[in-house]
Amino acid sequence: MSEYHFPVPGHEGQKIIVFTRRHWVSELGTIVLVLFLLILPVIILVAIAFVNPAIFSGIALNFIVIATSIYYFVMTTYAYVAWVSYYYDVFIVTDNEIIDINQEGIFDRQITEVSIIRIQDVSARSKGFLQTFFSYGDVVAESAGEKTQTYVIDSVPNPVELANKILDLHNIQITKEQRRDEVLTAEGDLRAGKVETTQEITKEFQPPPPPKEANSPTSVKPSPPASSSEEGDISKEDLNKGGEIKF
Amino acid sequence: MLIFLILYFIFLFAYIIFNVYSILRVWSLKLPNDRTSLSILIYLIVMAVLIVTSIILVSSLNWGAGISEIIKIGA
Numbered sequence: 001m002s003e004y005h006f007p008v009p010g011h012e013g014q015k016i017i018v019f020t021r022r023h024w025v026s027e028l029g030t031i032v033l034v035l036f037l038l039i040l041p042v043i044i045l046v047a048i049a050f051v052n053p054a055i056f057s058g059i060a061l062n063f064i065v066i067a068t069s070i071y072y073f074v075m076t077t078y079a080y081v082a083w084v085s086y087y088y089d090v091f092i093v094t095d096n097e098i099i100d101i102n103q104e105g106i107f108d109r110q111i112t113e114v115s116i117i118r119i120q121d122v123s124a125r126s127k128g129f130l131q132t133f134f135s136y137g138d139v140v141a142e143s144a145g146e147k148t149q150t151y152v153i154d155s156v157p158n159p160v161e162l163a164n165k166i167l168d169l170h171n172i173q174i175t176k177e178q179r180r181d182e183v184l185t186a187e188g189d190l191r192a193g194k195v196e197t198t199q200e201i202t203k204e205f206q207p208p209p210p211p212k213e214a215n216s217p218t219s220v221k222p223s224p225p226a227s228s229s230e231e232g233d234i235s236k237e238d239l240n241k242g243g244e245i246k247f
Numbered sequence: 248m249l250i251f252l253i254l255y256f257i258f259l260f261a262y263i264i265f266n267v268y269s270i271l272r273v274w275s276l277k278l279p280n281d282r283t284s285l286s287i288l289i290y291l292i293v294m295a296v297l298i299v300t301s302i303i304l305v306s307s308l309n310w311g312a313g314i315s316e317i318i319k320i321g322a
Contacts, residue, residue: 065305069297069305076297083286084276087282
């Protein structure tokens with residue numbers, strides 16, 4: 001069970017910058033539902049008592065007691081599981097990582113981690129009356145790379161502030177690791193260094209020229225330039241020799 | 248009627264086992280200085296109150312009646 005402890009294994013040395021949960025107003029629907037379900041049996045029993053009071057005497061009372069007991073057992077557990085789902089569903093920003101712990105009930109837990117340096121775009125969104133009034137909303141973070149991934153952090157308080165904080169940390173991290181040029185290159189904004197031409201690249205692969213032995217009797221005259229083709233191409237002579245490519 | 252009482256106690260037993268395991272799982276989620284301990288304490292108190300109340304009510308009822316009596320009430 002220790003794997004569920006925070007710090008998440010491998011993150012012990014990291015400094016926590018933001019530790020937040022969903023805004024409690026986002027759980028208003030669950031709160032109202034639980035309260036309604038808790039008083040529902042009382043309403044039903046009172047209604048039955050008015051319609052047919054005789055039902056509370058005799059053997060039917062046994063069923064009512066057992067059914068009501070089981071109902072309240074299950075409801076209490078449901079309320080507690082809803083609280084666990086809210087309380088342990090946390091969002092953590094450390095100095096170089098974002099950790100989203102998604103808790104669904106007691107037996108479903110998902111931990112998503114993304115490096116802050118991989119974050120490319122962060123946006124905040126408050127939609128609707130409640131989110132605007134209580135200053136909470138979603139933060140959407142997109143990671144860089146070929147396979148762009150989107151991370152949505154639901155219903156966090158002060159989403160704009162959080163988004164700015166993530167971007168600040170992203171910039172700090174890039175400056176710290178001196179990787180701004182690399183990141184910009186990956187985004188296509190800046191090409192790092194000089195772009196080499198094809199000729200410059202092929203020149204690097206050329207073998208050194210053979211030593212000149214002009215007075216040697218066994219020296220072989222170099223083949224005429226007319227018969228040789230461009231570097232990398234296959235000349236007619238070479239084709240006859242078996243198609244080797246001459247550099 | 249006694250069969251329903253036995254089923255009720257079997258449910259209660261399974262429910263208590265489930266709750267003990269759930270509480271252990273929740274305890275493993277504990278973060279430093281959080282409210283896990285308080286929440287578990289409150290939950291245990293509520294559950295204890297519910298179980299004791301339920302058992303007191305159930306034990307005060309007459310479970311000696313036969314199925315025939317239930318059928319009579321239904322008719």
